[in-house]
Amino acid sequence: MPAVDSPPSPSPSPLPSPTSSTPASASTSTSTRSVPTSRARTIALLGVSLGYFMVLLDLTVLSVAEPDLADSLGGSVAGLQWAVSGYTVVFGALLLTAGAVADRFGAHRAFRAGILLFGLGSLLSAGAPDLWTLVALRGLLGVAAAACVPASMAIVTTLYPVPAERARAVAVWAALSGAALAVGPIAGGLLVDAFGWRAIFLINVPLAAVTLALTAGRAVRCARGTRPIDWTSQLAACVALGLATDALIAAGSGGGPHAAGSGAGALLAGLLFVASERRSAHPVLTPAILRSRATVSALLAGAAVNFAMTGLLFVLPLLFRQSLHMSPLQTGVAFLPMTVPFAVNPLLTGRIVARSGPRTPMLAGLGLLASGCLVFAVAVLTGSAYPVLAIGLVCTGFGVSFALPALVTTVVTTAPEGTAGAAGGLLNAVRQIGATLGVAGMGAFVTVGGATDSPDLAWALLLPAVLCAVMAVAVGRRG
CATH class of the missing domain: 1.10.287 (Helix Hairpins)
Incomplete structure (x- = not known):
């Protein structure tokens, strides 16, 4: 918004899954293995979360470097667009396959290979001699990112087979990913100002090295699956x-x-x-996954959340810059009411999920997202100042950070045996599609309207409000 050392025996773990299914990571081992210590699992979780942080950081950090990149390498506007979108296109396209590969060959192998490739690709990107070489290397980074994300979800499921512990672990994983969204533009701006655009790639090299070190232990090891691809x-x-x-x-x-x-x-x-x-x-879309009403609802809700979040991150800066006349730094600070909850609220969400399940935070998150987008639309129509917009930012920030950890927990918990990676890949694929639709759909209204204070922008902001409200009703009815 994906077996192993942890189970002491091949018997199913006591999961309160709506479909009574057991995640692959909790039951595919056929031999007795030692249970990792709490410290080993914590270290492994930090490593997996740091890897996901690095992947998401690269989704946001390059946008602030575009002027410096253009001055350094030249190239066309299309080249600059592909330097940004080349990463996301490859990343989104490979998520389903990456999930299946993680299930077949072991999630820890897929994750660590992806992190290694990400570090090497970042090092090469920092030395790119021209723009189109950088575009190609950004595609390579997309391959690496796709290998990491579904595998990281499967590893978390493996590390924490007990539902309450898993919910708290997913919360930590989501909090660190939210931190990437919060600090990405600010960190990118600081690095570019101090060292130039190449620094935003060089920073990934030590991050990748630390991630590999933290995930080198036995705790993350996952058994190879038997399902052919x-x-x-x-x-x-x-x-x-x-x-x-x-x-x-x-x-x-x-x-x-x-x-x-x-x-x-x-x-x-x-x-x-x-x-x-x-x-x-052996179909890509495992029928057992699609037969689970809870899983399908979570997948569609994940697309709606990313539609809203990514669309807002595309549209609102235009409003801040053109209508409120904010500088780039002021725009980054203005987003803090939205981005800070991304980093801190998942921990609260994890506690709620551990106690009462994911349905309540999913409903709360979708409702808050719809409310926040409605506030934005009204603020545009009435020409309201920033304090009114800040209310919408708070609502959307808490909405995303309530919904996404609960959605991830739902999907990995209800995934049929042997499909944790595939389910994680499917969730991230539909989220990526939702994100792309959000930018394209909401951006089309802004392009047509031209001015950011026109009714067209209000209609753009009502799109995610309606979508999230509809998904809240669907989740509420299906439970």
């Missing part, structure tokens, strides 16, 4: 997701022919994927 379906899914993401980005920036071509390619790849899935003995 249907590579035809996986390749079709990658192409469909990649082209669909590219089409949405192009549509949001007014690239009609480009968007149409990528959209047609995505449709063809999607049809190939459906045909391959029907024939496959």
